[in-house]
Amino acid sequence: MTPVHRDELWIGGAWVPPESSERIGVENPYTEEVFGHVPAGTAEDVNLAVSAARAALPGWANLPAAERGAALGRLHRALAARADEIARIVGLELGTPLKIAKAVQAGLPITVLAGYAELAAQPWAEETIGNSLVVHEPVGVIGAITPWNYPLHQVIAKVGAALAAGDTVVLKPSEMTPLVAFLLADAAAEADLPPGILNLVSGTGPVVGAAIAGHPDIDMVSFTGSTATGRAISHAAADRVARVSLELGGKSANVILEDADLVKAVKVGVGNAFLNSGQTCTAWTRMLVHRAHYDEAVELAAKTAAGYTLGDPFDPATRLGPLASAVQRDRVRGFIERASARLVAGGLDAPVPATGHFVAPTVFADVDPDSELAQEEIFGPVLSIIGFDSDDEAVAIANNSRYGLAGAVWGSDERALAVARRLRTGAVDVNGGAFNPFAPFGGYKQSGIGRELGAYGLAEFQQVKAIQR
Missing domain, CATH: 3.40.309.10 (Aldehyde Dehydrogenase; Chain A, domain 2)
Incomplete structure (x- = not known):
């Protein structure tokens, strides 16, 4: 098995060394061997990523829809070209059988990203209510915290929607299956995305996840994972009245x-x-x-x-x-x-x-x-x-x-x-x-708050403003 090591973080449109030399090992659950590692990010790395996302926000938010859609289209093509490698990496770090990995773990997020590239290219809806013009605007800087079981699909469901909505993102993938997120960063580099609109900080939940959830300059936290962790993230965000979107457990x-x-x-x-x-x-x-x-x-x-x-x-x-x-x-x-x-x-x-x-x-x-x-x-x-x-x-x-x-x-x-x-x-x-x-996805009761995928997923990452005339 060829080792897969990633030693840098994707921040501000460049691969940068992390603040700490500590690494997180990635285990193959079939062989029970550690076959790769990623940086154990710190709160300082999160600060750097948030600063990059904040600096990139005005330019990305105000970019014409056609240009934003074109950028996501380039990202889609670069990611689709890596479909076989995505399936292989997910097979190694999660143990998903290759047939399922190709169809679901690789195929589904690539399809979802194509949809968001199309949505990004469409002018945002406006409507008139009496003397009010109702417009949609980006929320701002998004903290995306994703799980290990569908490690690229859950990333794209958040990152694709947020970028299409004009937001910028700081992404923390699961420390159990982080390697496939680095393939997304590779695709972002190839697609020449504007620097800072997508930032990747690997690390643990108690360190990187907590830093994102409680960061004063993150406007919204989008999380997928356990209900218990979702509660903790809600509490951290509530202290600064930040928006949260939660996709949690199920018992269908x-x-x-x-x-x-x-x-x-x-x-x-x-x-x-x-x-x-x-x-x-x-x-x-x-x-x-x-x-x-x-x-x-x-x-x-x-x-x-x-x-x-x-x-x-x-x-x-x-x-x-x-x-x-x-x-x-x-x-x-x-x-x-x-x-x-x-x-x-x-x-x-x-x-x-x-x-x-x-x-x-x-x-x-x-x-x-x-x-x-x-x-x-x-x-x-x-x-x-x-x-x-x-x-x-x-x-x-x-x-x-x-x-x-x-x-x-x-x-x-x-x-x-x-x-x-x-x-x-x-x-x-x-x-x-x-x-x-492309249909709305999300839960009732303790299964979460908000919706992902398609136009409903994009709307989660937008604010609504009324302009009276």
């Missing part, structure tokens, strides 16, 4: 009604729950099945889970890679160990590769809707199956969660749509409706 329900296509609903549902080894905030980890088909669904889910091949992410036969870290693996195993439901697939005794942070794809049946399995975000390949007797009961179980990020409903179209409308969640797929990277 996959509701399979009595008249659903059971085979398709179960197979697609298992695939969704196990995507990225279950390390997906939108994963449908609760499968709700009408009791008329419950036993058949349990058998089918168990059989489907058993067909997932674990192994090397770069082996085409691998369908399920390792978890991101030993800590995450042990956390997931803890949920399995404590579970009191009926185990029908996987579990702690199921065979896994000798090396790597693996947990076998696991399915529990007869899960209590109020139990830990059904209430906590496990973030691993663990599926809970719950029965119901009526549409009303299914809705009540699905909504019995402090989260509300995503979900699914299967059944006859009108019936499924009626149930989907009643779910307290930010997105619902009906009968396998495909994910739309």
